[in-house]
Amino acid sequence: MGKERVAIIGSGNWGSAIAKLAGNNVKKHSDAFDDSRVPMWVFEEDYEGRKLTEIINTDHENKKYLPDVKFSENIVAVPDLLEAVKGATALVFVMPHQFLHKCLDQLEGKVEKNAKAISLIKGVGVEGSDIHVFADVIQDRLGISTSALSGANIANEVAIDRFSETTVGYRTEEEGQMWQKLFQTPHFKVQLIDDVAGVSLCGALKNIVAVAAGFIDGLEYGNNSKAAIMRIGLLEMKHFCQEFFKDVKEESFLQESAGVADVITSCLGGRNRKCAEAFVRQKKPFDELERDMLNGQKLQGIHTAKDVHIFLKARDRLGAYPLFDKVYNISWEGLPVEKLTEGL
């Protein structure tokens, strides 16, 4: 068995935080990993008059997406995707989901046969009555075993070594242990569970719950209501995944960082909660709030709520998930927000 050669595919806020951990850990575990070089694919752009790859490779810092955090020198920014993954046996996918398919078009047939991958991509793919998690998409398209990582992980807090936990849903125990070795530090605890789908779905569905929590904050209903909404949301997440995916484990939702803890983090802070609160207080539609508060980026929670609504309608299961349904109807169909808790 040779050493694993790691490549990071993505270099945003979360990708950079993870690259920082991985760069240090391959050195710490140089028996298991090639510690000389960890390529990080960077979508090339200019920042303050310099190329982003040049900034990263000279200053060892992603000044645009994770300023003031230093990478170890083995993190090498590479603007060409195929060059970045060349020879790599451990591929870390960490990018906005809308870029995934283009990447896979390029990568198909080009990765090492014995490679393994892990998806840190947030979200879920829905097309009509089809639903799929991105770890499965990567695995199917590239023909390599693909795990998933998700948890209560605000990137900036992880990057500065605040105590945090995360969950890896693995394909095989051996792969799980390899990913744990790559990411775990004394301040970033990695739990393992045999549930790729559950771990992946938590990271998408919790955003719907965070929108509901933001509505409660905007309505000023208080902490009893907010806790009730979080509890109900967590159970709807669990039931949804149990209904539509085989073999998900209820521990992923109820006991793991990916489930209960990420719901908590997302309902305490985060953009979904914040924009939903503003929706109630400012009485502006979400497209206006996306422009004002997110520089035109999409608010994940309301779009996931819409995808889930379309999916449930196609499966004739509308009504089985009342909280998801309320978030959809308030966000997209003009239902008064005061109706949120009615009939839950």
Added chain:
Amino acid sequence: MGKERVAIIGSGNWGSAIAKLAGNNVKKHSDAFDDSRVPMWVFEEDYEGRKLTEIINTDHENKKYLPDVKFSENIVAVPDLLEAVKGATALVFVMPHQFLHKCLDQLEGKVEKNAKAISLIKGVGVEGSDIHVFADVIQDRLGISTSALSGANIANEVAIDRFSETTVGYRTEEEGQMWQKLFQTPHFKVQLIDDVAGVSLCGALKNIVAVAAGFIDGLEYGNNSKAAIMRIGLLEMKHFCQEFFKDVKEESFLQESAGVADVITSCLGGRNRKCAEAFVRQKKPFDELERDMLNGQKLQGIHTAKDVHIFLKARDRLGAYPLFDKVYNISWEGLPVEKLTEGL
């Protein structure tokens, strides 16, 4: 089967909120309950120059402990305990736990043989290596079947009809349904579970977790750390109860309002979280903070942490519950608060 005759034993903030719901519900369900009169035992005291019982019976409001909330007129304040419970078949115990034994001394042998009770008392009784929940104490001393109610229930929010949930741990399903009928409203959802001990213990142990969450707030570690501590705390609560009580259900902790939702509420707001944050920021010992912030009242979380520590020591199980242990050692033994997350 005659109608149930309800008596409320206690009249503080939570007792008054519950009395408001019960007073209305016995009228709504007058087929099941005697709706003419719901006695509420009040520890007599003076408030603004009048007797508290007289205020309640004249103004239909507990101006001292739950101002601005009106009772229905069938709520009758009674200063004599035996008179309050005379003829009652449904006894609601809702008082600070330190008064329970004195009440039971008076009530022993004096309650209706066919009566049922429910305990809304927070806390757990620990004496050396013995541990017991108050529902069991009431049941043993009075010889009547005693259920328990606990949940994410800030009294003032329940009293003004903010959407809230709670959990009743019942002895028999029939009794569970009776208590549900007595308390449930469109804004206050009562779930039932066959687990008196689990529901009771949640209400005590969550205060230890809330202290830990307050430490994290004081340290300004952020939302990842806070969510991690809440997750770890919830699992320690569950493991502790599974180890020392027969037949507790893990759903009580992971899925019910009494468990996960009450942990959330207590870690978002509440006096335990608040005083623990002040402990870190102001660097004052807890006895000084109890004087300054709680008018000399005891802070439940740190005292429960001490009771649990003594109990675990007596059972030779110190070390099995690292978060509980850290809260004890930081609160009582001078361990630096920065050590909180180490080794969790």
